[in-house]
Amino acid sequence: MNGVKGMKGMISSLHPLHPLHPLQNNMSLRSYRSFQALVLAAIGIFLLEKIWSGTLFWYINQRYLILIFATGIGFLALAQTILASRQKKDEHADHDHHHKQTYSRWNLVIIALPVILGVIIPQRPLGTAAIANKGMNTNAPLTVNGAATSLELASTDRTVLDWIRAYNYESDVTKFDGQKANVIGFVYHDSRLAKDEFLVGRFALNCCVADATAIGMIVKSEKSASFADNSWVRVAGTVSAAEIDGKKIPSITAEEIDKVSEPEQPYLYP
């Protein structure tokens, strides 16, 4: 407690406009430390819960799983350290001294903002609403070896991403004509398409949803209007080449369209 008393003695001698003065919406070091530990623990639990519930992949590429897990544990360890330091009476006021401008309630709220937003706003993966801004990309991201792998797959095993990649890779796309496709994606009625067409789309992302691009294949079906935007379908049919804005993209003449539930990993990773 001596350390805290020492802080208080120092605080009362400060100018009233000084950020650490009691008038300035600040709290004692001890209670600040308690809340700081709480926020750190909350972020840690938030990250681990995302992993546990599987919703982490609504936000970032699966390759970050281990990094995020370690970070979650790291935040919990920091929370524990801060909590323990609170009880030590030889609190290092010297180290805290130059951080004093941060001892405000608002700072705690700002850092907790991701957790607060994550709890109060219902979470869901990116949907067709995001396409309005992100646009539908006809140039799929190509990785160095990606296209070759996509071509090796049996045509019914290819995802939307594999098809787009194959189309970007091959100069003569008519060689795919007549192949059978069987893909899962969300429904998107693009304004550039005819009435009996829609796009079966996916978001492809490298890093996190910030770099997500929507990609899609055209589906030709008389029942097009009966599928709502953003609902998930499995489309089976025959592939032929079509064009949007002068760019060749694959088109499926649908033989079968089934409504399916959203996959656990809604995005594809190039």
Next chain:
Amino acid sequence: MEIFSRLFDQLSTFTTIFLGVFIEAAPFLLLGTLASGFVEVFFDKDSLARIIPRNRVGGAIVGSLLGLFFPVCECGVVPLTRRLMKKGMPLSAGVTFLMAAPAFNPIVIASTAAAFGVGRVLFLRMLLTAIIAIITGLIFSMQKNPQELLLPIEMDIHQEPQIVAPLMERVRQALIIASDEFFEMGRYMIFGIVIAAGMQTLVPQTWMLSVASGPVISVLALMALAIVLSICSTVDAFIALSFVGTFTTGSILAFLVFGPMVDIKSAIMFMGVFRKRGVTYLVLLPFVLTVLATVFINLNTSW
């Protein structure tokens, strides 16, 4: 009711992008503040002075290479730079480190090589990064009074950390400093992510992707995209890869060189270290230099 559902869609998209960038950036900010905490406790001023030459040019060159030993991205580099400057790193070296380290480090070299292969994109990315960072650092060091650009770094009232303290105690101190710094820098980062996610939700990006071929306009478009996306420098090479074939080589280099130096969240984090004028220089100098270098490449090569 239509308008409510559209508002809800936008709010939902905003939250998803906000959380996506936060979850991706938080580990790297934490790594940066941990590095800063350990530098504070385990490095003394003398050992830093031995590494960094006193003269400006030498300081800037060493500053540009220091990222090879501190692999931090553009979130983590800000607290670490502030810490190193507090430990007596000269301004020229500090600013050069701040600009270069997010790209000129082993992780980014590896990710760029993985995306583009070992070739001219990798080579030019590192070369341009180093040159632009060194020039920016040197211009900063010509300032007679650095205090006009820097926010005051409050001096510790205590002496250097006691060397006698047991190891665990020093680790504990480093962790406390790291937590405090995460809170201090984190608020700038979160504010920046709010703006970046807001712009991604409200401003269409399709126009940025529709101007791929002009030698100047393509450069400006991809630089604007780099600013808005605010993606960690450790992964931006994979994103740049999707522009190959449609965008000019110069514009892809501009994305790879300028993005790690300046984006919305890092520019806002600069405000925690530099005065307004300093932040303006830190944004404008790399911008102008990157445009000059990459437009030159577009006009004079046939890549």
